Structure formats: structure tokens, C-alpha cells
Amino acid sequence: MSDELLKKAAERSMKKDVPKFAVGDTVDVSCRIVEGDKERVQVFSGTVISRKGSGISEMFTVRRIVANEGVERIFPLHSPKVAGVEVVRGGRTRRAKLYYLRKRVGKATRLKDTETRDQAGAKVPAGRQAAETQRAADRSKAQDEKKPSSKKE
16 A cells, blocks of 8 residues: 555656666756755766666766866756756667776777667767758758749749
């Protein structure tokens, strides 16, 4: 009985629109920060080095380098303090935890790009290619809108 009540309580506080991301992906985590009576959003960008837990207690760790010093933050996935998670680029890994990146410096911390998928499930190239492909699609869409349809009647 109490187990069912706990599940119902946990379901109410879980987020519905959790983005799909995996270990190795580079993400932008938007954090809500309260200072006095003001609230602002600060972005923490880095590589996801681990995910653990399930349900309401799922956590993920993001690592980035700031002023030649490694900084890691652990975020609860369903926390109201996490405004959103945006995947910047996918990274291909063969490990569930990327703790070995802590010992690496500079270019050795880079991961290979993966093909990401858009919301429709179609493959989209990651990284620089994705940005170029998106810009080309936007340009062609803008040109199509500018062209008046000239039908001879």
C-alpha cells in the first residue's frame, strides 16, 4: 500500500519532457538560481560523464574545464532547479562511466561525434556538420518564402 503511494507521489514530481541524452554527449544544463527575491537561469555546459539511478532519483554528472581546472556538477534529472537540458552534440563512447576523462588534459578529452536524431527520429549529423546542414535548410526555406509564385494564366 505505502509502495503505491510513494510511486504516485514520485510520478507527480517527475518531469514529463525529459530530453534524451547519453553519457558522452555535450550538454547545456540550464540551472535556476535564486538570489534574494530574484531568480535567474545560468547555463552549465560540459560533457556528461555518468548517469545513475532511476525514476525520481535519477542523477547525471557533467564535467567541464574552467581556467585549467576540472569542474564537475551532479544534477538531479527531475529537480525543479534544473530548468532544462539541451544536447549540443553527441559523443560516441564504449563505457557507461567516463571517469577516465578526469586524468586527461586538452585534446585527449575529446570524444568522437555521433549522429544525433531529431524529434521525428531521422538521423542528423552531429557537431559542425549539423550546424551547416541546419543553416543550409534555413537558407533554402527562406528563399522559397521570398520567391513569388509566378503562374501564367
